[in-house]
Amino acid sequence: MAFRLCFPKINISGSGSLAEVPGELAARGLKRPVIITDATLVKFGLVAPLLEGLKEKGIEAFVYDGVVPNPTVPVVEAAYKVFVDNKCDAIIGVGGGSPIDTAKAVRILSANPGPITLYEGVGKVAKAGAFLAAVNTTAGTAAEVTSNAVITDPVAQVKMVIIDANIIPDISVNDSAMMTGIPAATTAATGMDALTHAIEAYVAKGAHVLTDYAALEAIRLIAAYLPRAVKDGKDLEAREMMAYGQFIAGLAFNSAGLGLVHAMAHQPGAVKDLPHGVCNAILMPLVEEFNRPYAVERFARIAEAMGVDIKGLSIEDASKAAITAIRDLSETVGIPSGFAELGVTEDDFPLWVQKAQKDPCAPGNPVAATDADILDLYKKAL
Numbered sequence: 001m002a003f004r005l006c007f008p009k010i011n012i013s014g015s016g017s018l019a020e021v022p023g024e025l026a027a028r029g030l031k032r033p034v035i036i037t038d039a040t041l042v043k044f045g046l047v048a049p050l051l052e053g054l055k056e057k058g059i060e061a062f063v064y065d066g067v068v069p070n071p072t073v074p075v076v077e078a079a080y081k082v083f084v085d086n087k088c089d090a091i092i093g094v095g096g097g098s099p100i101d102t103a104k105a106v107r108i109l110s111a112n113p114g115p116i117t118l119y120e121g122v123g124k125v126a127k128a129g130a131f132l133a134a135v136n137t138t139a140g141t142a143a144e145v146t147s148n149a150v151i152t153d154p155v156a157q158v159k160m161v162i163i164d165a166n167i168i169p170d171i172s173v174n175d176s177a178m179m180t181g182i183p184a185a186t187t188a189a190t191g192m193d194a195l196t197h198a199i200e201a202y203v204a205k206g207a208h209v210l211t212d213y214a215a216l217e218a219i220r221l222i223a224a225y226l227p228r229a230v231k232d233g234k235d236l237e238a239r240e241m242m243a244y245g246q247f248i249a250g251l252a253f254n255s256a257g258l259g260l261v262h263a264m265a266h267q268p269g270a271v272k273d274l275p276h277g278v279c280n281a282i283l284m285p286l287v288e289e290f291n292r293p294y295a296v297e298r299f300a301r302i303a304e305a306m307g308v309d310i311k312g313l314s315i316e317d318a319s320k321a322a323i324t325a326i327r328d329l330s331e332t333v334g335i336p337s338g339f340a341e342l343g344v345t346e347d348d349f350p351l352w353v354q355k356a357q358k359d360p361c362a363p364g365n366p367v368a369a370t371d372a373d374i375l376d377l378y379k380k381a382l
């Protein structure tokens with residue numbers, strides 16, 4: 001069966017990469033970009049250098065800085081209004097997954113009729129739309145690489161997942177110098193999201209030799225460098241390696257798919273507005289223990305990539321060591337141990353079970369889960 005490996009045409013990374021963006025727009029004759037970002041990034045002074053660089057090239061940029069974590073349909077509509085009102089000809093997303101997904105949604109509306117809810121699901125975006133550069137500042141969702149955008153529909157209270165190669169950014173940028181100010185809790189949450197991407201992609205039904213190498217290397221880099229980046233945000237080597245780790249995890253999951261961790265994690269993200277990476281991290285050890293018996297050899301490889309010395313261990317014991325290593329890393333970087341301390345109760349679960357079963361990430365899981373399995377896993381995650 002044909003395997004489709006897709007990612008942006010141009011991917012610029014390394015400390016100082018942000019400075020390349022104005023030249024990329026000038027080279028294409030683009031004159032009026034909208035920059036879609038959030039207020040924190042503006043406050044941290046991370047957008048100003050881009051505005052200066054664009055001005056030096058005679059490019060007038062317009063800024064929408066109203067993005068919030070777990071971005072919603074109204075946020076997309078407000079950002080799109082800035083694009084239309086200023087007759088913009090390009091889109092630059094600056095931030096983590098939230099601004100980048102918002103930028104992808106604006107790109108959809110730049111060439112396809114609204115509302116954005118029309119595009120939930122797979123392959124519904126007919127035209128690619130305006131030029132899109134994605135400047136990623138967390139490590140991370142790899143949203144700067146993927147064919148996906150996650151937008152919360154506040155009416156249906158669901159995180160809509162839009163999946164289409166037409167929304168892959170034209171250019172991805174990973175400038176680790178922009179990441180030194182990420183707060184420790186966000187560093188931990190986004191790093192565990194990246195680890196979830198790599199592990200889910202490695203055990204997914206859609207895993208392929210063309211993504212397995214990336215998934216394993218991402219696991220290795222994240223396990224080695226995430227604790228350092230959480231401990232000292234100014235550790236540039238750790239920030240750089242985390243940026244690479246999350247990026248190649250994105251190369252893996254964008255083509256291999258994800259699984260039940262994401263399908264379940266999207267629900268507290270949508271309904272309780274909890275950080276995406278925290279939801280993944282709480283659920284990951286539980287779901288992967290559920291999956292482990294169906295992918296024992298792969299979990300043994302995951303243990304090895306996480307730095308566990310599996311010499312002398314049976315494959316079964318090595319696979320169990322992977323689950324322990326995931327739990328230990330989550331604890332080391334300070335992820336909350338369960339949903340209860342985040343205001344979740346058992347009353348939330350019946351609806352979440354139904355929504356998780358319908359989430360586009362669910363079919364990628366190596367083993368199908370019944371409603372009862374998912375309910376049991378949510379309860380264990382309290």
Ligand SMILES: NC(=O)c1ccc[n+]([C@@H]2O[C@H](COP(=O)([O-])OP(=O)(O)OC[C@H]3O[C@@H](n4cnc5c(N)ncnc54)[C@H](O)[C@@H]3O)[C@@H](O)[C@H]2O)c1
Pocket residue numbers: 038039040041044068069070071095096097098099101137138139140141142143146147148149150159178179180181182183186189190193269276277
């Ligand atoms: N498109 C995809 O493939 C994909 C994959 C996974 C997750 N997502 C989505 O991405 C969103 C989560 O994105 P995220 O985890 O990157 O977080 P985020 O974009 O929501 O940002 C989290 C917080 O960190 C701050 N921040 C970001 N970069 C910073 C920096 N360099 N310095 C200081 N503060 C910074 C932001 O201002 C925000 O307050 C969720 O909506 C999730 O569903 C999308």
Ligand SMILES: CCCCCCO
Pocket residue numbers: 148150161163257258262360361
């Ligand atoms: C199957 C890809 C879905 C990506 C959503 C990540 O939160």
Ligand SMILES: [Fe+2]
Pocket residue numbers: 150262276
């Ligand atoms: Fe996700």
Ligand SMILES: [Zn+2]
Pocket residue numbers: 141193194196197262276280
């Ligand atoms: Zn994710």
